Amino acid sequence: MAEEKKTLIKKLETAKDVSRFMADYYLELDQAAKAGNPKIAWCSSVGPAEILRAMGFLVYFPETHSAMLGATRMATDLIPEANALGYSPDICSYLTADIGAFLRGITPLTKVYKIDSVPKPDVLVFNTNQCRDVQDWFSWYGEKFNVPVIGVYTHRGVGEITDAHITSVAEQMESLIEPLGKISRKTFNMQELKKVVKLSRDCSEIWKKILNAAEAVPAPLTFFDGTTLMGPAVVGRGTQKALDVYKNVLAELDERIKNSAGAVNDERYRIYWDGMPVWGRLSVHAKLFAGLNTNVLASTYCNSWIFSALDPEDPFNSMAKAYTELFVVRSDKAKEEYIKNMLDFFKVDGIIYHDSKTCPNNTNCRYGMPRRLEKLTGVPSLVINGDLNDLRLVSDEQTQTNVEAFIEQLEERSH
Numbered sequence: 001m002a003e004e005k006k007t008l009i010k011k012l013e014t015a016k017d018v019s020r021f022m023a024d025y026y027l028e029l030d031q032a033a034k035a036g037n038p039k040i041a042w043c044s045s046v047g048p049a050e051i052l053r054a055m056g057f058l059v060y061f062p063e064t065h066s067a068m069l070g071a072t073r074m075a076t077d078l079i080p081e082a083n084a085l086g087y088s089p090d091i092c093s094y095l096t097a098d099i100g101a102f103l104r105g106i107t108p109l110t111k112v113y114k115i116d117s118v119p120k121p122d123v124l125v126f127n128t129n130q131c132r133d134v135q136d137w138f139s140w141y142g143e144k145f146n147v148p149v150i151g152v153y154t155h156r157g158v159g160e161i162t163d164a165h166i167t168s169v170a171e172q173m174e175s176l177i178e179p180l181g182k183i184s185r186k187t188f189n190m191q192e193l194k195k196v197v198k199l200s201r202d203c204s205e206i207w208k209k210i211l212n213a214a215e216a217v218p219a220p221l222t223f224f225d226g227t228t229l230m231g232p233a234v235v236g237r238g239t240q241k242a243l244d245v246y247k248n249v250l251a252e253l254d255e256r257i258k259n260s261a262g263a264v265n266d267e268r269y270r271i272y273w274d275g276m277p278v279w280g281r282l283s284v285h286a287k288l289f290a291g292l293n294t295n296v297l298a299s300t301y302c303n304s305w306i307f308s309a310l311d312p313e314d315p316f317n318s319m320a321k322a323y324t325e326l327f328v329v330r331s332d333k334a335k336e337e338y339i340k341n342m343l344d345f346f347k348v349d350g351i352i353y354h355d356s357k358t359c360p361n362n363t364n365c366r367y368g369m370p371r372r373l374e375k376l377t378g379v380p381s382l383v384i385n386g387d388l389n390d391l392r393l394v395s396d397e398q399t400q401t402n403v404e405a406f407i408e409q410l411e412e413r414s415h
Contacts, residue, residue, distance in 0.1 A: 008265045009290045010256075012225060014249040021245045022231045026113050032058050033119035039184050040119050042141065044134040045234050046304065046326055047127040048152060048173050050200050050319060053238040054193040055177075056186045060119050061235050062137065066094035066389065068108040069101055070279025075389035078104060092133040093358040093389035099140060121147055123183045125176065129154035129329050131361040150179055154324060159331040161324055169320035194312040196238040197319065201310035206246045207233040208306045213253040214297040215346055218262025220253045222295055223273045224286040225263065226302035233305040268293040269410050270347055274300050274339065275354035276362045276388040281396070288400060292407045298346045300327050300339065301362070328361055335364060336373055343379050349410050351381040352403075357393045380413070382406040 032038050041057035043049050045064070052059050069075040075093060078100030083089050085103075087096050101107055102118070109115035124138040124147065135151060142149035152172045155165050177188045210229065213220050221229075229249060236242030256263075271289065273296050278285065289296050309325055311318035327338060343351070351373070353365035360366070370381040382402060387393040 009222065009286055010261065010263050010265075012221065012229075012249065012252055014245075014252045015225070015228065017245045017248050018229055018231055021236065021241060023113055024241075025231075025235055026109055026115060029058055029060055029119040030109075030113075030115045039122040041180075042121040042124040042138065044126040044130060044138070046129055046323060047125055047134075048176065048319060048323075050193065050196045050238050050315070051173060051176055051180065052125060054196045055180050055184045055188060057122075057180075057184060058119075059235070060121070062098055062118070062141075063094055064231065064235055065101075065107070065109070065118060066098045067279050068112075069097045070094075070389035071282060072108045072111075073280040073391065074101065074106070074108060075280070076391045078106075079390055089358075089390075091358060092131065092137070093387055095133050095137040096358075097389045098137070102141075102144075121145055123147055123180065124149045125180075126151040127154060127323060128152070129323050129326050131328075131359075148179060148183065150176060152176070152323075154326075154329055156329050157331050158324060158329055159334055161321060165324050166317055166320045169324055170316040173316050173319060190315070193315045197310055197315045198312035199239060199243065200237040200307065201312065203233060203237045203239075203242045203246065204305065204307040204310060206243060206250060208303075208308070210246060210250050210253060211298065211302055211306070212345075213250070213257060214295075216257045217270075217347065218260065218264070218267035219270065219295050219297040219346075220256035220261060220263055222263045222286060222289075222297055223299045223302065224277070224282050224296065226299065227277045227279075227282060230302055230305060237305070237307075262295065263297075264290045264293065264295040266293045267295045269295070269349045269407060271296040272298050272339070272343060272346060272348045272351045273354065274351060274364055276301060276356045276359050278354065278356075278386045278391075278394055279388055280391050281386075281394060281399075284396065285399075288403055292404065294407055296352065298342060298348070300335075300342075300364075303327065303342075332364075332367065332369060336369060336376070339373060340377055343377055348379060349414075350406065351379055352406075353381055353383045355383050355385050357385070357387045358390060359388050362388075380406075380409060 041052045075097035079096040081100035081103045082096035126134040232242035307322035309322040
C-alpha cells in the first residue's frame with residue numbers, strides 16, 4: 001500500500017455544520033417521541049417525505065440509522081439476531097442490522113447523541129422504489145409498535161417514463177392523505193404541500209451543485225465526503241435548515257475550486273463509484289485511494305437524492321415522476337446511458353463497481369453491465385466484492401490488492 005504520507009485528504013470545515021444538523025435532527029425526534037407531539041412518521045429514504053411534512057409529522061428515516069450501524073461497525077454483530085427470526089443472511093443487511101439492534105436494545109444514537117432508542121412511530125410509510133425489503137422491514141416494526149403501515153408500490157425496470165407510470169404512482173400518493181389525516185388529526189393543505197415540495201426541490205438543486213463541484217480538476221470533494229455530507233439531503237429535504245447548511249458547504253467547495261485545492265493530494269486518477277458504500281470501511285477506502293493519488297469523486301448512490309422533476313405547482317405528479325426517475329428502478333439501458341453521461345461529465349478514468357452481497361438492487365455488475373459500458377466508453381472497471389453493512393463479506397486484503405492493481409493498470413494506459 002502507498003506510504004501514509006500520501007494519504008492526506010483535505011477535510012471540509014463545513015462538514016461540522018452537517019454534523020450539527022444531524023445532531024439537531026435526531027434530538028428533535030427524541031424530544032417529540034418523549035412528549036408524544038408532534039406525531040412521528042417513519043419513512044423509507046426515497047419515500048413521500050414531502051406529504052408527511054406537509055401534514056405535520058416529524059420524519060424519521062430508518063435507513064440512516066442502519067448506515068450508522070454500519071459506519072460504527074456495530075452491524076455485523078447484530079445481523080444474526082434478525083437471522084434467528086428467519087430473516088435470511090442474504091437479504092438487506094440494513095434491515096437485518098436494524099432489527100437486530102432493536103432486539104438487542106442498542107443504538108449508535110446513544111454514544112453519539114445520548115439518545116436511548118429510535119423514536120416510536122405513529123405510522124410507517126414506505127416506497128418500494130428501492131426494493132421490497134423496505135416493505136418487510138416496516139411491516140415488522142408496524143407489528144411491534146402496533147401502528148399502521150402504508151406505502152407506495154413503484155414500477156421497476158423502467159425505461160422511458162410514461163404518463164401511465166406517473167399517474168399510477170401519483171394516485172397512490174394521493175391515497176395516503178386520508179389515513180395520514182386520521183393519524184395526524186390535521187387537514188391536508190395543498191399550499192403547505194407546495195411549500196414543502198419547493199423546499200425539497202431547492203435542496204435537491206443545491207445538493208446537485210455540491211456533487212457536481214467534483215467536475216473541477218482537481219476535484220474539491222470525494223465520494224466518501226459525499227456519503228457523510230448527504231445526511232441533510234436525505235433526512236432534511238423539505239426543510240429550510242437543510243438549505244441553510246448546504247449553502248455553507250457549497251461556498252467552501254467554490255472556494256476550493258477557485259484556489260485549485262483538491263480534496264486528494266496530487267490527484268492523478270479520477271474514479272466513479274457505482275453501488276452502495278461499504279459503511280464500515282469509509283475511512284479505510286478513502287485513505288487507500290488517496291494514497292494512490294486517486295480521487296473516487298462521483299457515484300450513482302449520492303445522486304439518488306437529486307430530484308430535478310419536483311415541481312411545487314404540480315406536487316403529486318412531480319413527486320411521482322421524481323421518485324420513478326430514481327436510478328435504482330430504471331432499466332439497464334437507462335442506467336448505462338446515465339453512467340455514460342456521468343463518466344463524460346466528471347472526466348473519469350475508471351469505474352469501481354461494488355458488488356454488495358445483500359443489496360442486489362443497488363448492484364449493477366451482475367448482468368454484464370461493466371463489459372457493455374467499457375465497450376461503449378473505453379473506460380475500464382473493477383468489481384470489488386463486499387457489502388454495505390455485513391463486514392463478514394468484506395476482504396480488506398483482497399480489496400487493497402485489487403485496487404492497487406487497477407490503479408497500476410490506469411497508469412500503464414496513461415503512458
